Amino acid sequence: MTHVNRTAMPRLGATTTPAAALLHHRALPPTGIVHLGLGNFHRAHQAVHTAAALAAEEGPWGILGVASHSAAVADALREQDLRYTVLELSPQRSRVVVPAVHTGALVATREPDAVLEALAAPGTRIVTLTVTEHGYTFSPRTGALDTDHPGVRADLRGDGPPRTTLGLIVRGLQRRVRAGAAPITVLSCDNLMGNGHTTARLVAEFVAALPGAERDELTPYLAGVAFPNSMVDRIVPATTDAYRDAVAAQFGVRDSVPVPAEPFSMWVIEDSFAAGRPAWERGGALFTADVGPYELLKLRLLNGTHSLIAYLGALDGRDTIPEAIAQPAIHRAAMSVLREEYLPTVPVPAGVDVEEYIEQLFTRFANSALRHRTRQVGSDGSVKLAQRVPEPALAHLAAGRMPHHLALTVAGYLCCIAAPPGFDPGPDAAAMTDPARERLAPLASRPTPEFVRAALATGLLGEALAAHDAFAARVTDLLTVLLHHDVPTAIQEATAPITSTQLPASRGSQHPESGVSAHRAAT
Incomplete structure (x- = not known):
């Protein structure tokens, strides 16, 4: 990738986006999805599939993206009219596309009330998650909600704005209950086995650990919330200047937050939604009863x-x-x-x-x-x-x-x-x-x-x-x-077994040897 002078180029935005790069040409729809985890994977996967679905069938499925802590991506998206590029790369070809499906970009730690309002809004139908396995705050030993986690403890007590993903979800659902808003779907897109079942269980454990009145308020509502399982698959590296240069060279615009990705993308979803969904099957997703x-x-x-x-x-x-x-x-x-x-x-x-x-x-x-x-x-x-x-x-x-x-x-x-x-x-x-x-x-x-x-x-x-x-x-x-x-x-x-006489000279680590191959013969 050749270095280019990006600073001399116009910034990517609504008026500088090449029309041929847009994945859909509809007017930006209202927010129907709140996405927690505004990282590269979401922007190269769910956002792309949603843009492709909107190109085939319109609907109220704009995405409000929420970053957990870092403001870098959210602020860059705001400066670029919520536009960014996805650079699909392989040795054979490259393609640059612009999903143009985001209706806003927030930071949970900076704008917690705005995030909670969005989760409680009547127009919100789906909450999607890409917060990595670590973001679910469960105990690696038991798989249960980690009630020793300081963020979980604070969120259960209601000490200030929610600090954890589960805290955000539950407090958002709590606002929906109090506003009389209908139940929604919480769709995990992280690499957890049975990610929908896991999310449902952890949310239920969080609610069960709340004080009595709050627990009693939320427990019946949870019965109407859907937690479908899903499988996501796309290799999405971190953004570097080399990718920024590649977009600038191809488009002649400056994108500070492009997303590199492989051409391959797969999304398998359990078709169990509480309040409707985009036509993701028309955007390349596969729906099945058993993910x-x-x-x-x-x-x-x-x-x-x-x-x-x-x-x-x-x-x-x-x-x-x-x-x-x-x-x-x-x-x-x-x-x-x-x-x-x-x-x-x-x-x-x-x-x-x-x-x-x-x-x-x-x-x-x-x-x-x-x-x-x-x-x-x-x-x-x-x-x-x-x-x-x-x-x-x-x-x-x-x-x-x-x-x-x-x-x-x-x-x-x-x-x-x-x-x-x-x-x-x-x-x-x-x-x-x-x-x-x-x-x-x-x-x-x-x-x-x-x-x-x-x-x-x-x-x-x-x-x-x-x-x-x-x-x-x-x-x-x-x-x-x-x-x-x-x-x-x-x-x-x-x-294959290696005997001590076959091993090359040690690199000199100070750790003692432990009998290489002693257990291979027995197994």
Whole structure:
């Protein structure tokens, strides 16, 4: 991407948007959707599907976008008449489109009352969410609402404006009850298994924890609120100046918040809505009575494999996913974890050609035009891996098989997030953000076997897997190889036994060895 002088160009706005780039040409509809989580994924996924639906069938489905904390995107959108570009990239082609579906952009921490008013407005029919797994404030150990979370505690007490996503939703519903407004739909678009059921349960737990009068006021109303499950799928990296330059070069306008994305986009939704919905099926979405198989297909084959690529890639010094998957050893490990350990645990949905799906996945991973960074994919692993690893791992263990590459995923995660003293995991691993880093890092100074057991005992992957000694030992083996040798050697150890005489010279980590391959023969 060539650098261009963006400052000399007009800003993107209503009068400078190239007409050919607009996904729909209708007048901006009134707000029918309030979206919580004004990040890149929403703007490249739900907003694009909604724009395509509006192009096919009009309706009151404008989107009010709400950022949780950061004002950067919201303020930029306001300066640009709520316009932004989506830059769809692949090695073969690029396309720039403008959804033009947002009716406003707010920041929850800055304008909490305006957000609550929007949630309670009679015209609001749907609340959509892309707040990441971490934004649901549940306990990683139990999956229940984390009532020890300071934001949750404050929101339950009603101390000031809501600080959490659940607090916003519940207080918004409370205003609807008091205003006599009809029930609405809350549609999670995050990577949670059974995301609709999970959201419904957490909202109900929040309401149940409120003082008696508020609880009694809200509980009957919740019966009319819909929480459909959904599966979302599109690779959307972070915005950089390279993408800003690309839009400027193609359009001759300055967009400070363009969104890069792959051409592929998929949205599978349970058709259960309380107050109507856009014609999303005409915008590329698939409606089904059972989203579960699609969720598993994506959460395990795509997301689970993606996590392994990210951790191994970061430890191997690879800044991006395409650079990581281009390494033969990492490609082999990704294919192994997908085919041998994730795929046998997934009921493939009818009509899905799984071989075509897998081939498409690896083409998407290798999309070199899309610089999807390993640090972005690897962040928040403590929440992500809890959704992806335990069930398939336990299924294999129950059948007498050791899931070596799932163990390698956990080892890679620990090596990135809580490397022991004296070991440098590299800048991409160090840049990964994770809510568990603070509690895991102090444990890393222990000998590797003790560290792994202590890390699993924190509830990182649930109690059942933490109690499985053979799995903990296998994670220990592979973590030891990562600490003392390198990524290709660890992948080789996960694939085939390595004897002590076959191991290359140690990299000099101060951690003690722990008997590599001691548990492979027994499994």
